[in-house]
Amino acid sequence: MLVRALEKAASGQAGVVLVSGDAGVGKTRLVGELAEVARSRGHTVLSGQCAELGEAMPYLPLADALRAAARAPETASSLLEALRARPVLGRLLPDGDVDPADQGGAELAQQQLFGAVLGLLGELSDTEPVLLVFEDLHWADRSTRDLLTFLSRVLQRERVCLVGTYRSDDLPRRHPMRSAIAELLRLPNVIGADLRPLRPTEMAAYLVTLQGGDGARPAADVLDRVIQRAEGNAFYAEELLAAACTGEELPAGLADLLLSRVERLSEIAQRVVRIAAVGGRRVDDDLVREVSGLEAEPYEQALREIVSHQLLVPDGGGYVFRHALLREAVHADLLPGERTRLHAAFAALLAEPGPGRPAHPAAELAYHSLASHDLDGAFTASVEAGRQAERLAAPAEAHEHFDQALSLWDVVTEPERRAGMDRPHLALRTAAAASYSGDARRAVTQLRRLRETLDPAADQTLYAEVSERFAHYLSDSDDDVQAAETARGIIEMLPADTPSPERARALTTYTRTVLFTERHEEIPALAEEAIAIARATGTADAEAGALVNLGLHTEIGGDLARAERLFSEARAAAGRVGDLTVALRAHYHVARAEYDRAELTAAARSADSGVRLAIDSGLAWSVYGIDLRFLQYLVHYTAGDWDRAEALSDSFPIRVGTTAEAQVSAYALFIEVARGSATARERLSWLRPFWGEDSLVAYIARGLAAELAFAEGDEHTALEHVSAVIRAMGPGDAGIIRVAATGLGVHAERALRARAAGDGQAEAAALRAAGDLAERARWAAANIASGPRLWLGFEGRAWLARAEAEWHRARGDDDPKLWRGVVEAFDYGFPYEEARSRLRLAGALLERGRREEAEDEWRLATAEAGRLDAVPLRKALRDLGHRARFGTAERAEAAxxxxxxxxxxxxxxxxxxxxxxxxxxxxxxxxxxxxxxxxxxxxxxxxxxxxxxxxxxxxxxxxxx
Missing domain, CATH: 1.10.10.10 (Winged helix-like DNA-binding domain superfamily/Winged helix DNA-binding domain)
Structure with missing residues (x-):
């Protein structure tokens, strides 16, 4: 199964395999064999392990994999070059920290890192396939789980095989990894491989293999006893066999087995093993020696003894336990006081690293300090660990550390001095980290408790700051009513004649929450006030947000030119302060407004610029990063630059598992259906489960599925799709017009056939259905203000013209003037739809005997269809050309x-x-x-x-x- 996944990845079909099983069943050995297969085939192998550090060290397996690959001769050169282009990943390597001022904001840092990881894997896989292994995911930190989920969702066509291992017996019901795995296994490109215990015959073959190639075999009675006691666990069997070969009798439990091997060591060696167990799965050689208090020579002798017994394995500048279970057993066997003293010794060394000793993550110091009951040290280290997690784009870990510090605030001495901030601002930072990690509701809970402890009269500024963030997170949690009330309360509390950043931000948050409510008329005055105060107080983030809010309100009111100016101003303001979220939002609205006005060249430039910003910032998969990529594709599709648009859609997933992925995927159908690509059917099959869940997916996917079915002559299926889309949309949604036009085309064909066959009943049925669709299109156009848009753009008017022309064609009035109007309506810069309209115009002209004019239109449409490689349109034009005996069609067949x-x-x-x-x-x-x-x-x-x-x-x- 793993080799097949590796082969699929090599062919361009990325996949994820989650390998599970009891501790010792053989997961590590299995993926180790896979790694050897991958290396033998010239693949790049990146392998890292999680560690049991209380979810305190973010991205540990990724950092482990990068560190190991950076030292390996076969991968160091290409990896280091790729890392230099992605500083956010370089920070995961030893001594790779950077100035936090270089970052774009804590809320975006995780997305930047995720984007950088995706870019790194894509770049490496362009040269050779990549095998990425994350071991021991049952110990994965929150950010690693998020990274695993992200990669599982977005890896599609990259030549990457991602394999993760976890202990199924180490995942209790409430373990966070359990729910993550359940969600991952629902994804179409994720498969599970549960390693069952070996059967007796398999275990016997395995134990024989362990004896090597010299033909030696364990005695039959030894073999039988090991098989019986191992109960199918390969690791149990291996250790039992090793012990049996020495003639020692060991207890049945794994912990006893492991501890008995430790007890065979000398007293000094046992002491070193116990110290190493406190240090963690992978330990620093210098730290262990200093904690042991041994001189260099006896320490080296003890280590040599330990390594010879294969309990510790050399690993760069330190050692790693051969098995995690061994470290766990030794650590659990320590006396409580002994364990506390050893943790304290590690904490003391980590708190004051000596000369030449590399600095260790503050999370490690916090872990040892807490385990040694040094609450002051644990508090200080937790705050610093939170700051480090922020810089490493790990908001979930930042929240964990800050939250732990908050829980210790009342029991430590001088907490404000140790934290470098007061308690409210630590709570604000904790809430922000929760929000940035996607848990806005936890941020709301945190700040609700904080607000209850604050007195507005004692510190009005602090209360306003906390309340504004509270309102902001309420809005993120879709509680706009309470958010608006809270923000309104801040505005009323703060004096209007005293400009302050808090009032500017409160006004911005308030206008955001009431944009689509009955209070929207308040927006212009309040947004203008927010902008003025923000400029006076240098609060550029509030200025940019207020400008976007005012721009949206202005656009709804119909002043499109002013709206675009406001979006441009917001983009500039966000750029000055480095607020990438607002900058991308402003880029999107600038490009969207230009597209709506049919300024396609300008829209392409703006969309391209916004996408470059998103990619350069590692935010291509952020909300506005995705929206900008959609728009970029749509502009190039509309403008007829299909090769460019198709290249852009290479990153759109086909195998989708979420609604968001389905929305991204659906956009690629525009060109795939128009070009008759076989990929369209595969994509539609993946999108089918989402048709009933999301109106956007239904509109795009089923609307284009209707066009595909109609082109293939399946009118019944085409109309089913049309009806389903219209049911899923609001009556005032302008998208109805396009879908109705497609359905009207089908009914027109049915009416024409019925009329030619003299079937009055079928003709009447087709006309009734066509009339219903025509009325729906007209109503949507006339009542567009009741839908999500308040004005009908160039494209909407063109589709309305097409719907009217198809309605008249159904009634037998195929007037060339109507189709000429449709051609002219699409002439704003939509060559594909202009060519499709010329096909109808040519047919209408032929009916009236205007052959030369018809052939002229046919030639223009044929040339455009050929340029675009629009296969279904080209076929329809060729059929018309043959029926009309146009000369070019005759010559083309013989060319x-x-x-x-x-x-x-x-x-x-x-x-x-x-x-x-x-x-x-x-x-x-x-x-x-x-x-x-x-x-x-x-x-x-x-x-x-x-x-x-x-x-x-x-x-x-x-x-x-």
Whole structure:
């Protein structure tokens, strides 16, 4: 199963395998064998382990994997080069910290790191497939779990195989990893591999294999006894066999077995093992020696003895326990006082590192301090660990550490001095970390408790600051009513004649919460006040947010030019203060407004700029990062730059597991349906479960599925999709117009056939259905203010014109003037829909005997369909051309095997004939390798050949090399 997953990843189908089983069943051995297979095939292997540190060290397996790979000769060069391009990952390496001032904000840091990890894996996998292993996920910290979930969702076409292992017997019902695994296993690209205990025959074969290749076999009675006692656990069996070979009798329990091996050591060696167990699974050599108090020579002798018994294994500058269970058993066997004293010794060394000793994470110091009951030390280290977690883009861990510090506040001495802040501001920071980790409700709870302890009369500024954040998090939790009331209370409390950052932020939060309520008329005055105060007090974040709020309100009111100016101002203000969230939001609204006004060149520039910002910031998968990528694709699709749009859609997932992924995926259907790509059906099959859950997915996916079915002659399915989409949308939603136009086209064809066959009943039924759709389209256009938009743009008016023309065609009044109007309506810069409208115009002109005009329109549409490689449209035009006996159609059929190729496909074929591979073709034509692959597949299909060699032979035969 694992090798198949590795092979699929190598072919461009990323996958995740979660390997589970009881402790010692063989998970590590299994993935170790897989790693060897991967290395033998030239793959990059990145492998890291989690550790039992109370979820205190974020991204430990990732840091472990990067650190190991950075030292390995076969991976160091390419990895270090990739890390230099992604400083946020470099910070995970030893001594890799950076100035926090270089970061874009704590709330975005995790997304930046996630984006950097995805970019790193994508870059490495471009060269060779990647195997990424995260071991011992039952000890995974929250950020590692979030990273695992993120990668499992977004890895699609990268050549990456992600394997995680966890102990199924170490996941009690309330363990956070249990729910995470349950969610992951619902994803389409995640599979589970549960390692069952070995059967007796399998265990016997395994134990024989352990004896090596010299032919030696354990005695039958020894073998039987080990198999019986191991109960199918490979690790139990291995340890039992090792003990049995020495003639020692050991207790049945694993802990006793492990401890008995430790007890065979000398007293000094046992002491070192106990100290190492307190240090953790992987321990620093210098720290263990200093805690032991031994001189160098006896310490080295003890270590040599331990290593010879394979209890500790050398690992760089330290040692790692051969098995985590061994460390656990030794640590649990310590006397309470002994354990406390050893933890205290580690804490003392970590608190004051000596010369030449690398600094350790504050989380490690906090862990040892708390375990040694040093509450003052644990408090100080927890606050610093929270700060370090923020810099490492680990808000969940930051919240854990800050929250732990808050819980110790009342029992430590001089907490304010130790924390470097007062209790309310530590609580604010804790709430912010909770919100940034996606738990806005916990932030609300935290600040609700804090507000109850504050006296507005004692410190009005602090109360306002806490209350504004409280309102902000309430809004994030979809409680806009209480959020608005809270923000309004701050505004009324703070004097209007005394400008302050708190009042500016409160006004901004309030206008955000009432934007789509009956109080929206208050927005202009309050937003203007917020902007003025923000500028007077230098509160650029509040200024940028208020400008966006005012811009949205202005756009709803119809002043589009002013709205765009406000969005541009917001973008500039956010850029000055480094607020990437507002900056991306402003970039999106600037580009969207330009698109709505049919300024496609400007919209493309703005969308491209916004996407570059999102990618450079590691935020391509943030909310507005995704929205900007959608818009970027849509602009290029509309403008007819389909190769560019198709290259952009390479990052859109096909195998989707969430509504958000389904929305992203659905956009790629615009071109896939228009080009008749086989991928469209695969994508639609993955999107089907989400049709009933999300109206946007239903609108895009089922609307385009209707077009696909109609093009293939399946009118019944097309109308089913149309009806379902209309039911899922509000009556005033402008999207109804496009879907109704598609349905009207189907009913027009039915009415025409019925009329020609003299079937009055079928004609009447088609006209009734068409009339209903036409009325729905007209009502949506006339009552658009009742929907999510308050004005009908260029595209909406063009689709309304198409719906009216199809309605008249259904009634038998296929007036060329109507279709000429549709062509002109789409002439704002939508060449594909303009070409589809010309097809109808050509048919209408032919009906009236205006053959030359019809052929002119047909030629224009044919040229555009060929340029776009719009296969279904090209087929419909070819059918019309043959029926009308247009000369170009007759000549095209006899023009040879290359006649059906588009201009871009001819360029690709020329390079195929030269022997170029897909990557070389992509570089030569400035397209993605995936797009090049699609073009090659289309060429092979059109030429009806099975290989590139055969296609090249045809090209040379036709003089096209």
């Amino acid at each position: 040879g095997p290359l006649a059906t190729l588009t201009s871009r496909e001819r360029e690709v074929l020329r390079l195929v004939a030269d022997g170029d591979n897909n990557r070389e073709i992509a570089a030569a034509l400035f397209i993605s390798p995936k797009t090049a692959s699609v073009h090659v597949s289309n060429i092979l299909a059109k030429l009806e050949v099975a290989s590139r060699t055969q296609a090249a032979a045809i090209a040379h035969r036709e003089g096209f090399g």
